[in-house]
Amino acid sequence: MIQGRQFTLLLFLVMSVIMLYAGNYVRKGKKTIKIRRLSAVEAIPEAIGRATEAGRPVHFSPGLAAITGLDAPQTFAGISLLRYIAKLTARYDVRLIVTIRQPAVLPLAQETIRQSYLEEGKFDALSQVDVMFLSDQQFAYAAAASGVIMREKAAASFLFGAFWAENLMLAEVGTQVDAYQISGTASIGQVPFFVTTTDYCLIGEELYAAAASLTADEVFLGAILGQDICKGIMVALLVVGVIVTAVGSDLFVRLLSL
Amino acid sequence: MLRTATLAVTFLAGIIVILAFFFDVGFLATAEARVQDWGVIVAAFALAMASINLVQVNIRRISSSDDATEKICAVVLLAALVVMSIIGLTQGPTSDTYNVLFDGIMAPGQSTVWALGxxxxxxxxxxxxxxxxxxxxxxxxxxxxxxxxxxxxxxxxxxxxxxxxxxxxxxxxxxxxxxxxxxxxxxxxxxxxxxxxxxxxxxxx
Structure with missing residues (x-):
């Protein structure tokens, strides 16, 4: 075992067991889960409805992160929401434009959209979808995506995933073309910009919970229950840590560095 | 079958990386390095797909757009893609010509966009x-x-x-x-x- 990672392994195992157990617990019908309604998710059909009425396209960005690394879960969460959005654009015959920064996300987005259109029985309408790789350079992508939103006069713009300094640029351009904007990110430093500039924003963990809130899948809902239990444990650890450290003991610090 | 294989590969690759993070075992470190290498290879294929997509999208813009400016931008983008690819392939990405073009056009362009923030x-x-x-x-x-x-x-x-x-x-x-x-x-x-x-x-x- 690598020194300094024993406590992390313990936490990893405890959290895994809790999440799997919670998923199973809910799946077996032992507990009915009712999760908080996320106004950002509820506004998605409204935004697409507005695009339908205006006869203008919908823009979607799954963020700038790759499918590997610390920010990858945000990209996958964004793709989960893309599946839902693509179903709605297929249903209402609205043009969907997806702008991509990471090459590896391109096939993922294309396959997700293809699957959504197939499920809606609108395979022919796939010609209305533009999945564009723009650039793997952060600001080149931002400039190009802003240009797409501006030129196409997107009626709705969805920004779900990991974003950095370019997020304000994308959201402000959306505002300039009067797009209905819904965003979501777990990149904490960027949340204030999205909250300020978009109509609705999924903050932090809400991005991960959003996909679960769209499904009645018990395992997904159980995972939300598991997350809440884990959060409770974290809060308890924080409180105990503060008390133990405040009384002058380094027990907790040593425990964490095990 | 394909779906099951994909899920199996995902699980195997993920579990190797996780175990290698916690345990200092020789074969795990080797396996993790292999997984990382495969990741690089897959990323290279993805980059090729993305380049094809970029060319397709811009050729469509040239052929179907009514906006002259948009057409010019698409032509410039495709020309830049071809020129940089040729220089990169023939002289390497560390050559002077490549660096001059990158540092002289791309870098100031990116800084300008950032400054617009x-x-x-x-x-x-x-x-x-x-x-x-x-x-x-x-x-x-x-x-x-x-x-x-x-x-x-x-x-x-x-x-x-x-x-x-x-x-x-x-x-x-x-x-x-x-x-x-x-x-x-x-x-x-x-x-x-x-x-x-x-x-x-x-x-x-």
Whole structure:
């Protein structure tokens, strides 16, 4: 075992067991889960409805992160929401434009959209979808995506995933073309910009919970229950840590560095 | 069959990386390095696909757009793609010509786009600071302190402003950020676990 990672392994195992157990617990019908309604998710059909009425396209960005690394879960969460959005654009015959920064996300987005259109029985309408790789350079992508939103006069713009300094640029351009904007990110430093500039924003963990809130899948809902239990444990650890450290003991610090 | 194979590969690759993070075992480190290598190979294929997509999209823009400016931009982009590819393939990405083109065009272009952010911040701040309710009022009040604390005139107005500004950043702001960070971390863990175990099958369509 690598020194300094024993406590992390313990936490990893405890959290895994809790999440799997919670998923199973809910799946077996032992507990009915009712999760908080996320106004950002509820506004998605409204935004697409507005695009339908205006006869203008919908823009979607799954963020700038790759499918590997610390920010990858945000990209996958964004793709989960893309599946839902693509179903709605297929249903209402609205043009969907997806702008991509990471090459590896391109096939993922294309396959997700293809699957959504197939499920809606609108395979022919796939010609209305533009999945564009723009650039793997952060600001080149931002400039190009802003240009797409501006030129196409997107009626709705969805920004779900990991974003950095370019997020304000994308959201402000959306505002300039009067797009209905819904965003979501777990990149904490960027949340204030999205909250300020978009109509609705999924903050932090809400991005991960959003996909679960769209499904009645018990395992997904159980995972939300598991997350809440884990959060409770974290809060308890924080409180105990503060008390133990405040009384002058380094027990907790040593425990964490095990 | 393809779906099962994809899920199996996802699980295997994920579990190898996780085990290699915790355990110092020779064959795990080797396996992790192999997984990372495969990742690079897959990324290279993805880059080729992305380049094809870029060419297709821009050829379509050239052939079907009514806007002359858009057509010119698409032609310039394709020309740049061809020129940079030829130079990269024949002289290498560390050659002088490649570096001159990258440092002379791409880098200043990116810096310019980044610098534009200041104007976007101004317009966003103008909308955010309109006092429409108590929350917006609190935002305006706290941001005024933080901004004044960051410039010399703040201390001239009142010597306590830098200290109040620092307190806002270090205490209430940090508490909120850390709360969000813990929630986001647990959410990411949960999402990763679902992908690893094949409960969430987003990546296999």
């Amino acid at each position: 200041v104007f976007y911040i101004s317009s966003a701040a103008y909308r955010a600071f309109r006092v429409k309710n108590v929350d917006a009022g609190l935002l305006l009040f706290s941001s005024a302190f933080v901004m004044l604390g960051a410039v010399p005139i703040g201390e001239v107005i009142w010597s306590g402003i830098p200290a109040v500004s620092q307190w806002i950043v270090d205490v209430p702001n940090m508490a909120g950020m850390r709360g969000m960070l813990i929630g986001a971390g647990i959410g990411a863990f949960s999402g990763g676990l679902r992908l690893l175990l094949g409960i969430d099958r987003t990546e296999v369509g």
